[in-house]
Structures are given as C-alpha cells and as structure tokens.
Amino acid sequence: xxxxxxxxxxxxxxxxxxxxxxxxxxxxxxxxxxxxxxxxxxxxxxxxxxxxxxxxxxxxxxxxxxxxxxxxxxxxxxxxxxxxxxxxxxxxxxxxxxxxxxxxxxxxxxxxxxxxxxxxxxxxxxxxxxxxxxxxxxxxxxxxxxxxxxxxxxxxxxxxxxxxxxxxxxxxxxxxxxxxxxxxxxxxxxxxxxxxxxxxxxxxxxxxxxxxxxxxxxxxxxxxxxxxxxxxxxxxxxxxxxxxxxxxxxxxxxxxxxxxxxxxxxxxxxxxxxxxxxxxxxxxxxxxxxxxxxxxxxxxxxxxxxxxxxxxxxxxxxxxxxxxxxxxxxxxxxxxxxxxxxxxxxxxxxxxxxxxxxxxxxxxxxxxxxxxxxxxxxxxxxxxxxxxxxxxxxxxxxxxxxxxxxxxxxxxxxxxxxxxxxxxxxxxxxxxxxxxxxxxxxxx
Amino acid sequence: xxxxxxxxxxxxxxxxxxxxxxxxxxxxxxxxxxxxxxxxxxxxxxxxxxxxxxxxxxxxxxxxxxxxxxxxxxxxxxxxxxxxxxxxxxxxxxxxxxxxxxxxxxxxxxxxxxxxxxxxxxxxxxxxxxxxxxxxxxxxxxxxxxxxxxxxxxxxxxxxxxxxxxxxxxxxxxxxxxxxxxxxxxxxxxxxxxxxxxxxxxxxxxxxxxxxxxxxxxxxxxxxxxxxxxxxxxxxxxxxxxxxxxxxxxxxxxxxxxxxxxxxxxxxxxxxxxxxxxxxxxxxxxxxxxxxxxxxxxxxxxxxxxxxxxxxxxxxxxxxxxxxxxxxxxxxxxxxxxxxxxxxxxxxxxxxxxxxxxxxxxxxxxxxxxxxxxxxxxxxxxxxxxxxxxxxxxxxxxxxxxxxxxxxxxxxxxxxxxxxxxxxxxxxxxxxxxxxxxxxxxxx
Numbered sequence: 057x058x059x060x061x062x063x064x065x066x067x068x069x070x071x072x073x074x075x076x077x078x079x080x081x082x083x084x085x086x087x088x089x090x091x092x093x094x095x096x097x098x099x100x101x102x103x104x105x106x107x108x109x110x111x112x113x114x115x116x117x118x119x120x121x122x123x124x125x126x127x128x129x130x131x132x133x134x135x136x137x138x139x140x141x142x143x144x145x146x147x148x149x150x151x152x153x154x155x156x157x158x159x160x161x162x163x164x165x166x167x168x169x170x171x172x173x174x175x176x177x178x179x180x181x182x183x184x185x186x187x188x189x190x191x192x193x194x195x196x197x198x199x200x201x202x203x204x205x206x207x208x209x210x211x212x213x214x215x216x217x218x219x220x221x222x223x224x225x226x227x228x229x230x231x232x233x234x235x236x237x238x239x240x241x242x243x244x245x246x247x248x249x250x251x252x253x254x255x256x257x258x259x260x261x262x263x264x265x266x267x268x269x270x271x272x273x274x275x276x277x278x279x280x281x282x283x284x285x286x287x288x289x290x291x292x293x294x295x296x297x298x299x300x301x302x303x304x305x306x307x308x309x310x311x312x313x314x315x316x317x318x319x320x321x322x323x324x325x326x327x328x329x330x331x332x333x334x335x336x337x338x339x340x341x342x343x344x345x346x347x348x349x350x351x352x353x354x355x356x357x358x359x360x361x362x363x364x365x366x367x368x369x370x371x372x373x374x375x376x377x378x379x380x381x382x383x384x385x386x387x388x389x390x391x392x393x394x395x396x397x398x399x400x401x402x403x404x405x406x407x408x409x410x411x412x413x414x415x416x417x418x419x420x421x422x423x424x425x426x427x428x429x430x431x432x433x434x435x436x437x438x439x440x441x442x443x444x445x446x447x448x449x450x451x452x453x454x455x456x457x458x459x460x461x462x463x464x465x466x467x468x469x470x471x472x473x474x475x476x477x478x479x480x481x482x483x484x485x486x487x488x489x490x491x492x493x494x495x496x497x498x499x500x
Numbered sequence: 501x502x503x504x505x506x507x508x509x510x511x512x513x514x515x516x517x518x519x520x521x522x523x524x525x526x527x528x529x530x531x532x533x534x535x536x537x538x539x540x541x542x543x544x545x546x547x548x549x550x551x552x553x554x555x556x557x558x559x560x561x562x563x564x565x566x567x568x569x570x571x572x573x574x575x576x577x578x579x580x581x582x583x584x585x586x587x588x589x590x591x592x593x594x595x596x597x598x599x600x601x602x603x604x605x606x607x608x609x610x611x612x613x614x615x616x617x618x619x620x621x622x623x624x625x626x627x628x629x630x631x632x633x634x635x636x637x638x639x640x641x642x643x644x645x646x647x648x649x650x651x652x653x654x655x656x657x658x659x660x661x662x663x664x665x666x667x668x669x670x671x672x673x674x675x676x677x678x679x680x681x682x683x684x685x686x687x688x689x690x691x692x693x694x695x696x697x698x699x700x701x702x703x704x705x706x707x708x709x710x711x712x713x714x715x716x717x718x719x720x721x722x723x724x725x726x727x728x729x730x731x732x733x734x735x736x737x738x739x740x741x742x743x744x745x746x747x748x749x750x751x752x753x754x755x756x757x758x759x760x761x762x763x764x765x766x767x768x769x770x771x772x773x774x775x776x777x778x779x780x781x782x783x784x785x786x787x788x789x790x791x792x793x794x795x796x797x798x799x800x801x802x803x804x805x806x807x808x809x810x811x812x813x814x815x816x817x818x819x820x821x822x823x824x825x826x827x828x829x830x831x832x833x834x835x836x837x838x839x840x841x842x843x844x845x846x847x848x849x850x851x852x853x854x855x856x857x858x859x860x861x862x863x864x865x866x867x868x869x870x871x872x873x874x875x876x877x878x879x880x881x882x883x884x885x886x887x888x889x890x891x892x893x894x895x896x897x898x899x900x901x902x903x904x905x906x907x908x909x910x911x912x913x914x915x916x917x918x919x920x921x922x923x924x925x926x927x928x929x930x931x932x933x934x935x936x937x938x939x940x941x942x943x944x
Contacts, residue, residue, distance in 0.1 A: 089651070091719075092719060092835055093651055093834065196649075197648065204644050204648070204816055204820060205644050207533070207537055207819045275536060333780060350808050350811060351813070352639065352803050353801075354639060354641070354801060357801065359795065365795045365796055368653055372648055375651045376648060381828050381829070384823040387538075389536065389537065389538050390536050
C-alpha cells in the first residue's frame, strides 16, 4: 500500500504536446491537484533528448534532463509517464521503466494495441502497474468506466467515435457539404489533422483504441492485426447525403459487438440513426457508447485529443497510482488481456450487420430485378430502396440505386457485390457502408 | 488492504426495486461478476421487515432475514447495501452498520444530501467507508468521474439532467406538444412517475443529487437547505415553444457554477442551446456535463433510474470495496465534504445568469418602453425581443412579449419583474426562465 505521507515522484518522458501539458499542469496546479488527491504529486524530472520545448513552456531548468537511466535509478521517482509516442523507443522506455520498478502511465495507443499484454506481464513480474486512461479517448474516462462503473456488467457492445480528426472532417462534410479532400485540407489548416493524416483517416488510430477498449470490456486478448479496418478516406459526399435522406448520420466507428458466432471487432465508416446519441457528437469531440447487460446504454463524451485534456487523463492515472487504486485494479481485476484467453474474433466474412449499398447501373429495364436476384441468392433481404428519376446527366454515368439490407453476413454481401459489379450494366463499383442499429437493450 | 483471497460478504438491506435487482444480479451473475472483479462477491443476507418481494423474485430462502443485528454481528459480512430509501430508518441502519464496522454502499440521495458529512465522519471513526455511485444518476458513473477521471481538474461548472421522470415529461411536452398535466399523467401510466410525483417534479430529488455531486466536484460542504429549487410543475407549453423559436430546449437542470462571487447551486427548469449535448438527452435518460479547467467539457450519459441500472452502480461500488479502491478514495481524497470548508453558496439574488422573460401586457403604445426602462434601471440589458402581431383573441388576455436578457443579477431581475407585474398594463405574472449558455472552456 502506498505511503500517503510520502510524495509520489513523477518522471515525464517525452516533452511534446501531451508531455508538455502534463508537466505544466503539475508545475502550475500541482498544489491544487495534490490537495484534491490527498497526496503530494511531485514532478521530479522531464526527460527528453531535446529539452527545447520544455524550456520554451517554462519548465524549471533543474527538472530537465536527457538521462533516463539516472531518473530511473532514483528511488524517489515512483511513476514514469511515457509520452514519447510510437512503438519503438516508447517500448524500450516502458520496458526499462517497468524493469526498474516504476509504475508506467502512458497515452500511447499504438504501443498498447501492439504490445499491451507483453508489457503488462513485465509489469506484473516486477510488482508494478500500468495505467492508460489517456490512450483511448483523451480526456474521457472510458477506461475507468470499463474497470469500475461497468464492472458488474457483461458487456454486449461498444461503439466509439475515438478519432477527433475524422469526426471533425465528417462534421464538415455533413454540415457544410464539403468534399472529403477539402474537409481534410481545412482540418489541416485548423491544426486538427497532421500533415500526414494517414493513421487517422485510414482508421488505424481508431483500431488501436478499439483493441485496448475491447480487451478491457470483454476481458479478452485481442489480435490487433485481425481487426478489419477502413477509414473515411474514400468516403463520398453523395453517400453522406443519401444516408441523411434515409435518417442516418455517418461516423467513423470503432465497433465491438458480441455476435452469436463470436466477437466482431472492426473499424468502419458506418451509418447510425440520427436519433442515436453518437450521431450528435460533432467536431473534434469523441464519445464511446457501451451496452452492459445490467446498466443498459451509457455514453462517455468529451475531448478526444489535445494536449491539456489528454494530460488531464494522464494525471488521473497518476492520482490513481498515488491512491493505490491503479495497483489494485492491475493486480486484482479479472479483465486484463495478459491473463485472458484470446478473443474469438470474427473474420470479416462472418460478421452480421445491416448494410447500405449504392449500386450504379445503366438505366435499363430489368436491371433492378437482376440485382435483387443476386442479393436474394445470397440470403440478403432488401429493407428499403431509394432511386430517383434519372435525368440525362445521370444516365450517362449510370443511375445510382441505394439499397439498405436486413441483417446479412458480410461474406455473402461481398460476394453479391462482386457479382453485381461484374454485370455488364454496372457502371461503377458498388459502395457498401454498414448500418449500425441501436443495440437492443435488455434493461427494462 | 482487503484480502483478495477471502470472499467479500454482502448484506442487502431493503429488498425493493433496487435491492431486489442487486440481490438478483449477485445471485444470477455473481460468478461472472466475481471473475471480472477478481474476488468472490458473496451475497450472504437479504434483510427486510417484509421478505415477500424477495421470495417472489426467487431469492433463496436461506438468505432471507428480518434480523439486521444478527447480520451485522456476523464477521463474514463486510459490506452493507442500504437500499431502504428515506432518511429515518435508512439513517439508523446506516449508522448501525458503520458502527458495526461494515462498509456501507447506498443509493440514497436524500440521506446523503441531508446527512452525508455526518455519516462519513462516523465511517471514518470506525475505519470503514461509504460509497454511493448509485445515488446521483443511476447507472451513470458520475461519482467515479468526480473521484477519479476529473481529479486533476479544478471544476468550473456542472450541469445535470438527473431526474428521469422530469426529463420524460419534458420530452413529451417538447416533442408532442403535450401539456404538463397530460404528460405527467402519461408518465404515471407508463410507470415512469410515482403516484405522488412531488419530490421529482418539484426539483427536490434533483437538488438532493446536486448537493452530493457538488460537494465532490468542488470539495466543499454543501448546505442542502440553501439550494434554491424549482421544478417543472408550473411550466407552460407556450414557454417551451417560444424557447424553441429562440433556439433553446428546456430541461430541468441541476446547476453548479463557480461564479465570480461564489458557488451558485440551484435547480431550475432552464433553457439550453439546442446544440448543447444536454439538449439531446431525451426520455428517461440522465446526463451530467462537467467542465474542468484541464479536460474541458465531458459528459456522462445513461439510465438515471430503474432497478437494474441502479443495481449495476451499487455493485460497481461493491467491487470497489472488494478491490480496496473505495477505501482508498474515502480515506485519502481531499474532496470529501466532512473534511471540507462550507461552500460559499450564493443566495439566489446574487446569482448571475441570462434570462428568458415572458411578459403579458395590454397592447397599448408605450408599454414596451415602460418595460425596457424598468429593466434598464436594474442594469438588465435586453438581448432579443420576440413579439408577434396581436390578433383580437390575444388582445383580450394581453400580448405576450418574450425577452431574453444579457447576464444579470437575479436579485435585480426579481425586483424588475415585481415592478413590471405591478404596472397597470400588466395582464399576468411575468414568467422567468434562466438561460444556461455553453460554459466557456479554457481548453484549446
């Protein structure tokens, strides 16, 4: 049990956006935070190969060092905040800190998605803990909810809007009719997208976060490489609009569903009902909806990125270490992936969902019947059809027919789409976007 | 530190809606929950003067008793779930359990609003703890957020929709144009309002919850009796509609704001922008928005009532006791009201807000100038005016003029309204509803 009288020595490694804010928060508001936590949180070292940024933001010179080993050797340092990012150097630093007997708090989703269980096992062997509230949704305490508030629940499903860049871009597309390339450029100009936005817009960042959240929600070991992932980078404005007509809003969703045959984990631009709370989450905000068998639907909303909100979550973990709660959770809870069985992750073909399809064909008699026959043979029922009267412009490039399906196997759908696209009347590849219905709640 | 090998013995006192669900959850899913928590949670006794309901829902006969003293005398019982409700018997039971050295988990907001600090002090004296996640917003882990996720924040404001009955009634009024009496009758028919709904619709229940949340958010001792409270029971449909025209949605809000002169705690039907996330919270759902100086806006959403969601929160607390986290929080955190200074609660006259006013006057030249002069003399600036052309019907009962004000002192407003209502052209008492603007965030 931590000695509440003794200050908790904190080492920040990596003084970039988040590290800088964490250091500043502790410097500026350390007294207030320590009073709230009930234990003195002491910022003792900022470790970085380049301490220029730390100097710029006014961190006391005496705290700055590039010597990680010396910081780890000091017995008055108890917890290391790994805020370097990436999976190479960050992994080395984390392992080193754990082996030196330091608790590690990290905001690094890529590191945990790829190496979480391995690192947790190292921590256990040394009797220290890891905590990572800041890794999944910035300032939103979703990990705390999974470890605490929802612990008496069997989780049925989890849906997350966990990438602020994508949500900002989608909001521009939805509200202002901006095309994807223009919305991306705008996000870059506003500092809300990286110069190289690939990890965000491709869905990779959301998949990292999904891997972490799903492991804790379902108490399983997740194979990150087996998470089917698609981003918003091929999304067309016309599909956003057609979806709207049908009552849906498009969001990049990190999806985890306990399905009859196994656990479906996937990242997809997906349609949700405009009445679902996730549909309201706009701009750079994040939110995670969780469906528990007892609590029903709960949702957690806030800023998913940005130095200060993320630093707030990092310090929440530091507080939990100061209290001993992070250690208790790490040692005792039965939901940690390093102690769990591998999840029975469904391959994408075995996933069940409803779908939105935009099929572009020549405007000829009998075409729709052909499409309907192909779908029917694959056990895919049509829920609704939207086809507008063709004018001459449209006829030249083909007539878009928008179909929503009843629940179908994605494998059947993919093969049906292949057949449709192979028809000689097909004018463009069919667009397919999953529809996520409100999860059925068992709660009265 | 709790011995993780030893089962945690749980006693449920009060087998009503919540107690029954908690007992059933532990009976039916105890193994799954214990596995997730990492410690055996053992339901050992259900104590009630009348065990008929417990029998009906199939609780094992061997667990049922009316003998609280015997249950408290048993050293294998570690935690008592006070699910009796009310402030008399519940207080006796809680004190008795604490003095017997049992941790107490409760869902009882009235008890804590009136006697929280007193009970916490008794718990401390006996080295046990209290936990009450279920008291404020049913299945929504808002107390966990205040004790954990947001602990590194100075809280600037908190806004809660924490009464499901009121929110259900308001949703009917907003969506379907139902009058208040009809919406209340509908809620009663649907089992969403009590036969005597006074505590809900008068705002009293929301005030209880506000007292508990504000104490933890701001780390202060709250004087429950000094919380100005109004309910939805006098709300008229026409004001809902006028607000809508102005871009607002009416919600019964539990409001806590750090204002320049002190802490404003109040419960009010209030207008919020239709773009604020709280405006989307409909039907029986609850949500709490918290503004922290580091994390900015976060919101917590879910089912605020109902046996099973509330039982889920009760068991989250039991899990926290099993882990030792509830004890750590209780012993160490600096935000507990029994160790805090009294809040500098603003009297209602000293509260600053924007306001919606509906003034009903005779349709005569110069009337608006009179009203504007009265407001001006009291330092109240007019932001917008909405007056529709009068037809003969309206003229007979007076012309409604809807005014929104800039930020003003409520005391000034009240006196201005008194003057307006005393004018000989006044045809009905002025209606005044506060407008809650999006809290300014300092977060970049």
